[in-house]
Amino acid sequence: MIRTVKLEDAQEIAEIYNYYILNSCVTFEEIPVSNEEMGERIQAAHSKFPWLVYEKGKEIIGYAYASVWKPRSAYKYTIESTVYLKKEARKKGIGSLLYKELLMQIRxxxxxxxxxxxxxxxxxxxxxxEKFGFEKIAQFKEVGYKFKKWIDVGYWELLINKNSI
Incomplete structure (x- = not known):
């Protein structure tokens, strides 16, 4: 079931995110976040933008949220999207369900x-x-350094008024 995040979800969300911090390059953070810090992030973003969790039983197995792309005022109609799943929940369609709902709320x-x-x-x-119509618009070479290697970052963009979700 997809639902809006609650502050009480911070611990489970931090656990999901910290796995990626410690074991992958999908986030450029290198130090695990505390439950309190995740709670602060939820409060800061959720007051302005959608933040969703996928809950199965009483367990959160994934989350997706939107955040500020850039702080300058002319960027006010542009947003960044993010999704994370528990390792064992990948490749089961949950990311797609979360992203579809997130994009509808953003629209x-x-x-x-x-x-x-x-x-x-x-x-x-x-x-x-790309499943949701995002197009690759840029790639920056070697802009991150984690686990003793350089990492490229690509940017994909969806003009939400031009695409149906």
């Missing part, structure tokens, strides 16, 4: 452009974004 809020930043290579994330 309903009147945003125009959605940006997805993807550390490369990441075939699963690229496939998810």
């Amino acid at each position: 309903d809020l009147g945003f125009h452009a959605v940006i997805g930043g993807i550390s490369l290579p990441n075939e699963a994330s690229v496939a998810l974004h």
Whole structure:
């Protein structure tokens, strides 16, 4: 079931996210976040943008949210989207369900452009974004350094008014 995030979800969300911090290059954070810090992030973003969780039984197995793309005022109709799943929940369609709902809420809020930043290579994330009509618009070479290697980042964009979700 997809539902709106609650502050009480911070611990489970932090656990999901911290797996990626410690074991992958999909996030450029290198230090695990505390439950309190995740709670602060939820409060800050959820007051302005959609933040959703996928719950099965009483367990959160994935989440997706939107956040500010850039802080300058002319960017006010552009938003960044993010999705994370528990490792064992990948490749089961849950990311697609979360992303579909997130994009519908973003559209309903009147945003125009959605940006997805993807550390490369990441075939699963690229496939998810392109499934929803995102187009690759940029790639920055070696802009991140994690686990003793340089990482490229690609940007995919969806003009939400031009595509049906």
